[in-house]
Amino acid sequence: SASHLIKTLEGLLPDGKFSSESGRGTEDGLGPLASVVFDDGKGKAAIGLSLGRVDPEGTGVAEQLACPEKVYTPYDSCSSKTLADGSRLLLLQGYEYPDKRADTKWWHAYVVTPEGYTVDASEWNAPAEKGEPVSRDEPPLSTAQLKALVTSKEWRPILRALPKPQDEPVQQPVPQAAGGDTILKNLTSLLPKSAKVTTRQGEDGFAYVVVNDGKGASLVQINAQPNMSDVEGELFGSGAQTLPDGTKVVTHQGPGEKGGQGVVMWTVDTIRKDGFRVVISAFNSGAQNTAATRTTPALTMTQLKAIATSGKWRG
Structure with missing residues (x-):
């Protein structure tokens, strides 16, 4: 009881x-x-x-x-x-x-x-x-x-009075997200040479690095996921840019989401014609929940766009 x-x-x-x-x-x-x-x-x-x-x-x-x-x-x-x-x-x-x-x-x-x-x-x-x-x-x-x-x-x-847990439902096979090691390898290879990696971590579909170009720590995180066409209409509306290969691109610049004082978040979100989505964000802090360590992220919006639209993600 x-x-x-x-x-x-x-x-x-x-x-x-x-x-x-x-x-x-x-x-x-x-x-x-x-x-x-x-x-x-x-x-x-x-x-x-x-x-x-x-x-x-x-x-x-x-x-x-x-x-x-x-x-x-x-x-x-x-x-x-x-x-x-x-x-x-x-x-x-x-x-x-x-x-x-x-x-x-x-x-x-x-x-x-x-x-x-x-x-x-x-x-x-x-x-x-x-x-x-x-x-x-x-x-x-x-x-x-x-x-x-x-x-x-x-x-x-x-x-011992608790019932046995129910069997987990059998999941239907879906296209697998890229492994964390692959995403980390791609991300680090696409970073500008000035951005020295101090911390890195990857898992299926996601990776992050903390870089420092001599001006302070900057967190960079990226998601790479297949089968995301269901969010295309919601996230890639009339303001989206469409590249010659059909990839749609939207950009966002605003405050961070986790409460770190003075933290800004710069994001480039992309989706290929087949629904493969790559979204990358950079921050002017080594973590979203700590105060800003620099005025702007270590990567520019142009550099973030180049990373997100790189052909390496489909290699």
Whole structure:
């Protein structure tokens, strides 16, 4: 029951006062969870924990256990490792808001057992996840305490009451996006020689680099995806330029999207006649959520257009 989960959570926390308890039991279709506001005498802090069951080899599990890219999600520390019993554990000390517009810290632990049982715990240095001012410098539980909380054997009887996860639906084969290594190789080969790469990362259909031409760090990100004709009408309207080979091009220059102070975003978006889309953006900062490091991005709009329309993407 919900009350049993709440009692179990409170029993695993250090001495303190509890308020604002809420929860769901194993019968709830949304899955069991418990949340409390905990006060150890140093300020109220929200703590929440949920239980689940997944296919441990299913798609998405590895992604949830991976430390996020710091370029997009700032954090103070993160570790992902396999424990002695074969469980995989993620421990993260980060922030509720990637742009840090508030001082709310979010510390997180997530474990997946070999059987596919999951325990997901979060804590904040405020009485609520959002909308409340911080009440203490840091959340109350250390990473060691968070690990002990999610790996506690007290959760096992509750986890065993959970139904098996439904089989993932069979996906119909679709044209595959280019691999991250290929996109990175193409992107770096098309950069101007003045743009020295300091950081790089790629995955299917996407890659980014941080470059520096001696005037400050500049993030450059690119997507290369087939089968995007369904967005052509929406994104490539009457203002689009059509090249001799039928490729449509639109450009955008405006503020960044992640709250970094003074950050601007320059974008060139292209789509080939067969629906193959390449969109590239450059920023005047090494990350979207940190303040500008320079006046303009390291690449001009002309250089961005040359990269996006290059024949290398169809090679």
